[in-house]
Amino acid sequence: MKNLKLGSLKKIEIILEGAYAAFATDLLDRIGVKGYTIINNLSGKGSHGFHDGHLMFNEDDVLIMIIAAVPESLVSPILQGFAPFYSEHSGVVFISDIQVTRMVKFSD
Amino acid sequence: MKNLKLGSLKKIEIILEGAYAAFATDLLDRIGVKGYTIINNLSGKGSHGFHDGHLMFNEDDVLIMIIAAVPESLVSPILQGFAPFYSEHSGVVFISDIQVTRMVKFSD
Amino acid sequence: MKNLKLGSLKKIEIILEGAYAAFATDLLDRIGVKGYTIINNLSGKGSHGFHDGHLMFNEDDVLIMIIAAVPESLVSPILQGFAPFYSEHSGVVFISDIQVTRMVKFSD
Numbered sequence: 001m002k003n004l005k006l007g008s009l010k011k012i013e014i015i016l017e018g019a020y021a022a023f024a025t026d027l028l029d030r031i032g033v034k035g036y037t038i039i040n041n042l043s044g045k046g047s048h049g050f051h052d053g054h055l056m057f058n059e060d061d062v063l064i065m066i067i068a069a070v071p072e073s074l075v076s077p078i079l080q081g082f083a084p085f086y087s088e089h090s091g092v093v094f095i096s097d098i099q100v101t102r103m104v105k106f107s108d
Numbered sequence: 109m110k111n112l113k114l115g116s117l118k119k120i121e122i123i124l125e126g127a128y129a130a131f132a133t134d135l136l137d138r139i140g141v142k143g144y145t146i147i148n149n150l151s152g153k154g155s156h157g158f159h160d161g162h163l164m165f166n167e168d169d170v171l172i173m174i175i176a177a178v179p180e181s182l183v184s185p186i187l188q189g190f191a192p193f194y195s196e197h198s199g200v201v202f203i204s205d206i207q208v209t210r211m212v213k214f215s216d
Numbered sequence: 217m218k219n220l221k222l223g224s225l226k227k228i229e230i231i232l233e234g235a236y237a238a239f240a241t242d243l244l245d246r247i248g249v250k251g252y253t254i255i256n257n258l259s260g261k262g263s264h265g266f267h268d269g270h271l272m273f274n275e276d277d278v279l280i281m282i283i284a285a286v287p288e289s290l291v292s293p294i295l296q297g298f299a300p301f302y303s304e305h306s307g308v309v310f311i312s313d314i315q316v317t318r319m320v321k322f323s324d
Contacts (some may be wrong), residue, residue, distance in 0.1 A: 006187075006203065011202060013236075016254055025153070026203060029241070034242060036152060036153060037123055037133075038150060038152060039147055039152070039255055040151065041149075041151060041256060041257075042255055042256070043254045043256065044252060044253035044254060044255050045241070045251055045252060060125070063253060065253065065255075069200070070200065077216065079222075079317055082317075083317075086317070090317060092251075092285070093258060093316065094285065094314045094315070095222065095315040095316070096227070096312060096313065096314045096315070096317055098202045098203060098204045099144065099202070099203040099204070099314075100201065100202055101187055101190075101191075101194070101200065101201045101203075106170075113296075114311065117222075119312070120311060129285075133261070143261055143308075144260060145231055145256055145258050145259070145260035145279060145281065146258060146259045147255055148257065148259065149257075150260070177308070177310065180298065181246060204312060205313075206310045206311060206312045207310070207311040207312070208308060208309065208310055208311070209295055209299075209308065210309075
């Protein structure tokens, strides 16, 4: 028998240039993120409201968005892990609350 | 005259292999979901933090994300509807709170 | 020295036909949105739960989603700015709460 349970997690959306995809997924693996989904071939412009007009990427850049659902305890390690990267490269990280379906098996 | 109202809904993000797109949209139609948007050609890996390391999809799989905004009353039917599928196939469903613009017409 | 701070913003997701991308980004620029990311080549159907079954776009339409993170003060100008467009064209705007990494430099 199966029962559906919802788990509260943090959704992390990491936008960066596609050239750095392997760097980013390796970093997530090392931090202990067990899975992610990647949206490829994004375009973008600007700073998402931060950095006071500093241009973060041009419209012609090929960007990706890496989406992961993680326990709250991993948010800080992820942000700390990406901080050196974002001090030199353009991009942004979004964090939001989500619920995720969790399959729980009950034996009879 | 038009006035903008915001409605609180649940955003459902359904990630699954693209081969099952028609199954998923048919199921949503039957449940009464009136619209959705599909992001095609995602790549992904792993479990989004659940299933204890059970590999849900490989990086080479072609995944899609179906995004729908639904009333809260439809969340449980959607999750129940997809449960048999996810017991046999990889993927994940994210649920989050959103507001959606709703156009309301006022006659004079 | 760098310290990571999180800023609370509103995430705006604007879904519309790709033919109107330039209109939309020009409008965002004029409103003062400093950056955005665009997901191209979406497909979609229907109304996202509004408009009582009024078909907003067909599955064959090529849609885009423009994602921006903005201060709450910009939400209303964006919705007001897009209202005339959405009275004549299909699409939807999602609004949700997010946190965004903000790099803050501290001098010693």
